[in-house]
Amino acid sequence: MRLSELSGCLPFYTIKGPESDPEIMKLCHHHQEVENGSLFAAIKGEQSDGRLYIEKAIENGAAAIISDTEYELPVPQIIVKQPRHALAYLANYFYDYPSFDLNVIGVTGTNGKTTVTHMIHSVLETAGMKTGMIGTLYMKQGNQVRKAVNTTPDSLLLQQTLADYRDAGVKAAVLEASSHGLSQGRMFGCDVDIAVFTNITQDHLDYHETMENYKWAKTLLFSQLGHSHVKSSPKFAVLNNDDPFSKEIESVTSAHILTYGLSSDADIYAxxxxxxxxxxxxxxRTPLGHTEVVIKLAGIFNIYNALAAAAVGFVNRISLPEIASGLGQISGVPGRFEIVRHEHPFTVIVDYAHTPDSLKNILQAANRMNPNNLITLIGCGGDRDRAKRPVMAKIACQYADHAIFTSDNPRSEDPKKILRDMEKGVPGDCYTVIEDRKAAISEAISQATPGDIVIIAGKGHEKYQIIQNEKIPFDDKSVAEEILRELQVKGV
Structure with missing residues (x-):
């Protein structure tokens, strides 16, 4: 479409530069992706400033630029105050508002988002509703899988993906809505039909600074559901009745509210x-009857996850047998309480737990499996919330028979400094410190005796370790499998 038509979707802007009306074939905000006929959005981000790459974008074929700063350029410029917001408008218009053609379900909360989205996906697919998924692990529809860069894609990639889903005949899209994504406006322009809240505990304070800011970011998914109450397009908020923060969410949304939990006070309960x-x-148990559900996942937290997904199924008028069948088909989610298969007489589990609450949940779940001993390996990420480091260390020592503190993703921080932060306030006889993560995993597994459980926590599905600015290949599950094979060969 022509630049004049595309820019017409913006309520306020100034256009500068040559008086031309180029054909816009593509939208992008990374100069490496620019091709002939592209509109390049020069956005200042956390890590880089897109305005520094305007000239390079033009060299690559950009037909127009959108920015908050005017430059002397050989192509038309759209000047706006908030380029990030403007890009969301443009992306929606360019792709013809794909979210309005889909049943969009957004899931937010500190823990459980990935598992809940997988469960919802399975329930909807079981009921015959072709469904796409967007989240931490990947963007997936049928056999088409794309690597995810962020839990919640930026507004342009999100609209591109939703448009692809719509054009492929998809009827629903379930996505993880992170606090970063919500506060940065990545979901601007996305018409969400059902918003799901899992739980909230301390996390991401390195970014949000306070719990109040973090909570506010989570509420955005619900406050942005809208207030139109259109009969043909009702909006729903699915809330965890057992988390006190749900009461605060209720106060910011005008959507229909459906609660889930472990007591009969909830609309959907177990x-x-x-x-x-x-x-x-x-x-x-639901307002319209009850059914038996069996899931191939352990832990009380997975009961909550299943209830959240069941509530979404209920909202979509899916029958209880189909809901139960969909939940029963989930055999596991990569890096989420994932059992590593091997021949030894003890259990090894890999989990993404990287918050105090998630670590506590998986350790409690492991203890319910009645191990002889529970051995836990845990680290904390660098350049992230320092306050949770000693808290997580304390939880590891409290719930495990022995804890091993190790390096996670140290990023720009000294791993030794992160470990010292973890050690503060924890008795020295309950843990061992092994900085090298592979050596720490080897030690944890080597300690295991028949009937023990080894928890390798913190990285889950991640296939790398971030040291300084480099992503070094590292996969907890693969490392554990290698060590277990070596022990098998040695006859240990």
Whole structure:
């Protein structure tokens, strides 16, 4: 489309430069992706400033620029106060508002987003609703899988992806809405139909600075559901009845509210819960009846995750048998309480737990499996919330028989400094410090005796370790499997 038509979707702007009306074939905000006919959005981000790459973008074929600063350029410039917001407007118009053609479900919370989105995806697909998924692990639709850069994509990539889903005949899209993504406006222009809240605990204070700011970011998903109350397009807020923060969310949304939890006070709740080593079962109670649910995941936190997904199924008028079937088909999510298969007489589990609450949850779940000993390996990320380091160390020592503190993703920080932060306030006889993560995993597994459980926490699905500015290949599960094979060969 022509620049004049595209820019017409913006309520306020100034156009400068040559009096021309180029054909816009592509939108982009990375100069490396610019091709002939592109509109380049020069956005100042946390790590880099897109305005520094305007000349390079023009060299690569940019037909127009959008920026908050005027330059002497050989192509038209759209000048706006907030380029990031403007790009969301432009992306929606360029791709013809794809979210309005889809049943969009956004899931937010500190823990559980990835598992809940997978469960929702399975429930919807089981009911015959072709569904796409966007989140931490990947962007996935059918057999098409794309690597995810952020948990919540920027507004341009999000609209591109939703448009691809719509054009492929997808009817629903379930996505993880991170606090970063919400506060940075990555979901601006996205018409969400169902917003799901899992829980909230301390996390990301390096970015949000205070819990109040962090909570505010989470509420945006619900306050932005809208207030139109259109009969043909109702909006729903699915809230964890057992998390006090749900009351605050209720006060900022005008959407229909459906709660879930472990007591009959909730609209959707579980009773007769039975948690086994690698599975769990419960009776799902809803306003329209009940059904037995069996999931191939352990832990009380996965009961909550299943209830959240069941509530979304209920909102979509999916039958209880189909909801139960969809939940039962999930056999695991990469890096989420994932059991490493091997021949030794002990259990090794890899989990993404990187917050105090998530670590506590997985350790409690492991203890319910009645191990002889629980051995926990944990580290904390560099350039992130320092306050949670001693808290996580304390939790590891409290719930495990022995803890090993190691390096996670140190980034620009000295790993030794991170470990010292973890050690503060923890008795020295409950843990071992091994900075090298592979050596620490080897030690944890070597300590295990029959009937023990080894938890390798913190990185989960990640395939790398960030040291300084470099991503070094490292996969907890693969490292554990290698060590276990070596022990098998040695006959240990």
């Amino acid at each position: 009773e007769n819960i039975n948690i086994q080593k690698e599975s769990a079962s419960f009776v799902l």
